[in-house]
Amino acid sequence: MTVAVGVDVYADRAEADAYFAVRGVTAWSDADEAARDAALVRATGWLEGHYRWVGRLVDPSQPLAWPRAGARDSEGRVVDGIPDRVKAACAELALIALTQDLAPPLERGGRVLSERVGSVEISYAAEAPAGRSFPAVDALLRGLTRPTENGVPVRRA
Template sequence: MTLTVEDGSIVEGANSLVDLDFANSYHSDRNNTGWTGTDAVKQAALIRATDYLQEKYSWKGCLVEADQPLNWPRSGIQNVANNIIPNAVKQAVCVLALEALTATLNPSISPNGQTKFKKVDVIEVEYFASPFTSTKRPAVDGLLRPYLSGNGINVPTVRV
């Protein structure tokens, strides 16, 4: 897959918020020795990191265009023009891309709790013990905090 970078102008088919030069510079500045591999491998990691941000986080503001391919750029965020990707968002993509190279980066929030069912006469009750898990990423969450709505985590709705 080709890396197509969103630059704030709502690029058709965009699949990354960061280009390879930005990511290489970010990791070089921090001496992140895990940022290795071919350009194609690194580009795939940037795409996976962007996918993670797409699926995992709930953002402030609104999409600039309803049919834009990525969650950025956004409008209605204080002190952020609607044609830029904030540097902190790009840095978060870089952090996640490094993780994508060195570990499994999975955007899904998956059920992990046991469903219990209790029936007393005609009354039925279902209990969910910790129905969802999400991996804490303090460095990423700290970078993104100013741009997140609510708790910032997208959690699927469970109906009982």
């Protein structure tokens, strides 16, 4: 499988290899090339489905959300191409995707309404969000996502 930056992934294998090499993360290089490419594709898909980005598409027909026109980071700097922080977030998620499902099916998660220890019973609030979050990825992407009224990045559930 051949993957292309900007078409299939935000970071290619060589970029992810370099990212993890400088950090001494051997779990990445221990995986075979096909597994690393597939993990990068899954990570990119997760990013595409979970964030609303600053700016707007450069070309309405482009397959991924980046690059963006009119995008500025939290310091007001113009962001061209695919930002290094988006590539880093993609690599971080790809590392997880090598061994785990990024979005496993969940019945419910979030706010617990009631709990019973004997015969284990848990009830969740109707608006309780389901899904996983990755705080390190959220931190990498701070300033590249659209904030809500209270300043919290908008993530799609």
